[in-house]
Amino acid sequence: MNHLVSRLFSRIWSFLRRDFWRKLIALCFAFFTYFAVQAQLAGEQKLTGVPVEIRLPPELISVGRQDFLIAVNVKGPKSSLRNFDGKDLKGVVEVRLEDYVPSMPFKVRLHPSDFRPVKGVSVSSIDPQYGELVLNLQRRISRNVPVRPKFKGQLGKNYRRADVRCIPSETQVTGPEQLVRELQEISTQPIPLDDAVTESFEYRAQLEAPSGVMVSPWRATVQVDIVRNYERRIFQDMPLLLLSEPGGNRRFQVEVLDKPRVDVTVSGLAQPVSALRTGDVKVYLDISRLSEPGIYTLPVGCYVKGDSLDVREIYPEQIKVKITNLR
Structure with missing residues (x-):
C-alpha cells in the first residue's frame, strides 16, 4: 500500500516538474477566467428613486409635477449592479399633442423601453404602482393683462400720490390656459414710501408673476406724482x-x-x-x-x-x- 502511494506521489511530482512555469501560468489564467465569468453573470434587483422626465410639445404645459421618481426592476452584470444607483437611470416619455384631450387627466403608461441602458444595466419591469402616471395638462396660451403698481409704507400726512403710471401699462403672460384666463392684472413688487418722500419719482419695479406663469417684460417703470396734501x-x-x-x-x-x-x-x-x-x-x-x-x-x-x-x-x-x- 505504501508502495502504491509512493509511486502515485512520484508520478504527480514528475508531472509538476515537467514545464512547471507553463502549468503555473495556465492555472492562474484559469482562476482569472473563472472570476471574470462570475462577475459578468447576470443579476437582478429593485431600484427606487429612478427619475422619469415627461417631454411635452410646445403647445402643452403641465400644471403640477412634471418630473417623477419611481421604482423599477433592473438586470445586468453583478459587478455593475453592486454599486448601481437609481439616479444613474432615467426614463424619458414623449407626449404627443394629438393624444391630448382638454379637461381630461392625461395618463402615461411606462414601459421598460422608456429607459436607456446604462453600463449594461437595463430596466426589466416597472413596479406596478408606478406603471401609469397621471398628468394635469393644459394648453399653453398668452394674453396681455394690465400692470398694477403696489406700494408699501406711507407718505407723510402733508403729501399724497396724485397720479401713478406704469410703462408699459400691460405685460404679456404665458402659462396654463385656465390660470392665464383668470388673471386680471399683474402687480409690481412693493414700491417703498415713507415720510422722506416729498417729490415725484420713478421706480424700476419687478413684476410679481404667479407660480406657473411667465411674464414679458418682467419689469416696469413706475412714475409716481407726489403733491401736497x-x-x-x-x-x-x-x-x-x-x-x-x-x-x-x-x-x-x-x-x-x-x-x-x-x-x-x-x-x-x-x-x-x-x-x-x-x-x-x-x-x-x-x-x-x-x-x-x-x-x-x-x-x-x-x-x-x-x-x-x-x-x-x-x-x-x-x-x-x-x-x-x-x-
Whole structure:
C-alpha cells in the first residue's frame, strides 16, 4: 500500500516538474477566467428613486409635477449592479399633442423601453404602482393683462400720490390656459414710501408673476406724482364772541338777533389741519365801531391758530345785532 502511494506521489511530482512555469501560468489564467465569468453573470434587483422626465410639445404645459421618481426592476452584470444607483437611470416619455384631450387627466403608461441602458444595466419591469402616471395638462396660451403698481409704507400726512403710471401699462403672460384666463392684472413688487418722500419719482419695479406663469417684460417703470396734501375740516356750532373796543366806557346792550352759533370750514396741509383743536378756532363779531342804538348786520370774522391755514367758508357770513342804550 505504501508502495502504491509512493509511486502515485512520484508520478504527480514528475508531472509538476515537467514545464512547471507553463502549468503555473495556465492555472492562474484559469482562476482569472473563472472570476471574470462570475462577475459578468447576470443579476437582478429593485431600484427606487429612478427619475422619469415627461417631454411635452410646445403647445402643452403641465400644471403640477412634471418630473417623477419611481421604482423599477433592473438586470445586468453583478459587478455593475453592486454599486448601481437609481439616479444613474432615467426614463424619458414623449407626449404627443394629438393624444391630448382638454379637461381630461392625461395618463402615461411606462414601459421598460422608456429607459436607456446604462453600463449594461437595463430596466426589466416597472413596479406596478408606478406603471401609469397621471398628468394635469393644459394648453399653453398668452394674453396681455394690465400692470398694477403696489406700494408699501406711507407718505407723510402733508403729501399724497396724485397720479401713478406704469410703462408699459400691460405685460404679456404665458402659462396654463385656465390660470392665464383668470388673471386680471399683474402687480409690481412693493414700491417703498415713507415720510422722506416729498417729490415725484420713478421706480424700476419687478413684476410679481404667479407660480406657473411667465411674464414679458418682467419689469416696469413706475412714475409716481407726489403733491401736497390739502384737506378741509368743518368746525360746527362754534360759539360767537363779541369784540368791543378795549377800555371803552360805552354803556349799551348788545343783543344777537340771529343764531349765535357758526360753522367754519378750515383748509390747509393735512397735518396742521388734523392737529387743530376746537379752541384754536375763534369766531367773532367786531362791535367796536358801533356807537348808536339800532339794528346792524355785521360780517362774521374768524381767527385760526397755526401757519398755512385758511378759513374757506363761514356760515352764516353775516349776523344781525341790536344795540340798545342802557338807562
